[in-house]
Amino acid sequence: MHKFLLRLTFTLGALFASGTFASNLKSQTPTKPAAGTWAIAVHGGAGSGEWEHMPDAKEAAYHAALDRALKAGAAVLERDGASMDAVEAALHVMEDDPLFNAGRGAVFNEHGENEMDASIMDGKTLGAGAVAGVHFTKNPISLARSVMEKTPHVMLVGQGADEYSKRAGLPQEPVAYFWTAQRWKELGEVLEKSGRPMPPLPPGVTQAMTAVDPNEVSPRHQYGTTGVVVRDRKGNVAAGTSTGGMQGKMRGRVGDSPIIGAGTYASNASCAVSGTGVGEYFIRLNLARGICDAVQYRGMTVQAAADEMLHTTLPSLKGGEGGVIVLSPNEAPVWSFNTVGMFRARMVEGGTEEIAIRH
Numbered sequence: 198m199h200k201f202l203l204r205l206t207f208t209l210g211a212l213f214a215s216g217t218f219a220s221n222l223k224s225q226t227p228t229k230p231a232a233g234t235w236a237i238a239v240h241g242g243a244g245s246g247e248w249e250h251m252p253d254a255k256e257a258a259y260h261a262a263l264d265r266a267l268k269a270g271a272a273v274l275e276r277d278g279a280s281m282d283a284v285e286a287a288l289h290v291m292e293d294d295p296l297f298n299a300g301r302g303a304v305f306n307e308h309g310e311n312e313m314d315a316s317i318m319d320g321k322t323l324g325a326g327a328v329a330g331v332h333f334t335k336n337p338i339s340l341a342r343s344v345m346e347k348t349p350h351v352m353l354v355g356q357g358a359d360e361y362s363k364r365a366g367l368p369q370e371p372v373a374y375f376w377t378a379q380r381w382k383e384l385g386e387v388l389e390k391s392g393r394p395m396p397p398l399p400p401g402v403t404q405a406m407t408a409v410d411p412n413e414v415s416p417r418h419q420y421g422t423t424g425v426v427v428r429d430r431k432g433n434v435a436a437g438t439s440t441g442g443m444q445g446k447m448r449g450r451v452g453d454s455p456i457i458g459a460g461t462y463a464s465n466a467s468c469a470v471s472g473t474g475v476g477e478y479f480i481r482l483n484l485a486r487g488i489c490d491a492v493q494y495r496g497m498t499v500q501a502a503a504d505e506m507l508h509t510t511l512p513s514l515k516g517g518e519g520g521v522i523v524l525s526p527n528e529a530p531v532w533s534f535n536t537v538g539m540f541r542a543r544m545v546e547g548g549t550e551e552i553a554i555r556h
């Protein structure tokens with residue numbers, strides 16, 4: 198017995214020292230914030246593979262971009278802004294940055310087209326808006342919000358969503374604006390692997406624009422996504438998610454990001470969640486809502502609920518990979534993921550900013 202205890206102590210000590218224990222949990226539990234304080238978390242997608250070997254310069258670029266997104270949301274909250282406005286502000290930064298798979302820099306379907314998805318949810322009213330398969334809207338999260346606030350519907354897709362976006366006066370961009378050489382190269386790799394032909398370059402994109410540094414190691418965004426969860430000073434939570442979807446997807450494929458309850462959910466009665474991962478699994482598990490149900494009906498903390506979903510329920514489906522950011526009206530933001538890394542950042546009013554990429 199004595200020997201066993203000694204071995205256990207040694208093993209736990211070694212695991213902590215090596216970081217293995219922490220990385221198996223893939224999350225940390227921050228302290229409970231004071232009432233009336235704002236909080237925010239952002240993510241820029243999760244992944245494995247080449248994440249192990251990301252060059253320092255690339256990692257620094259993602260770090261800076263996450264910092265900009267977090268600060269954009271925090272600035273809204275600091276001037277007593279509403280959680281929905283902070284979600285939109287933080288997501289605009291990532292949608293505008295070609296580093297992320299959302300807006301500019303979105304991945305392509307197998308025909309070489311960008312089809313973008315987004316959703317937003319207000320935890321105070323349970324109001325929600327979503328768009329799927331949109332082509333020209335510079336900031337799809339704003340289109341989702343417009344659907345929520347200015348139409349009788351929750352979700353618009355494809356041509357109808359594109360038409361509504363123009364009518365609503367939202368900024369539009371040509372196909373070439375969203376196109377990036379890095380994502381095009383990744384599309385080629387995905388299509389080649391599955392024996393599918395490479396589509397022609399889209400209008401406005403020339404062969405000269407396709408040149409990429411052959412030595413550049415960039416994290417693939419096969420199912421990368423961007424997302425934000427926020428609590429404002431009034432205690433209202435909100436969540437938003439925006440993505441280009443999965444690289445090389447079929448035309449018309451819709452993932453979890455615009456599906457309320459799957460990739461996005463927010464309720465002041467439970468929590469706010471934004472996910473990133475293989476959407477087909479998140480949809481089947483109703484993943485975001487599942488986490489909030491565990492908080493509301495089983496009395497779990499947001500961390501315990503997220504960890505159960507990401508480390509037990511999701512991987513119980515073969516291929517179930519991804520991550521989430523979660524907060525509640527009275528708990529600090531947490532994250533949980535079962536991939537090698539997740540681009541993520543969080544902050545609670547009065548606290549320090551935390552930005553992380555791998556475990």
Ligand code: GLY
Pocket residue numbers: 420421422440441442443451452453454460472473474475476477
């Ligand atoms: N989670 C992004 C997607 O599956 O589309």
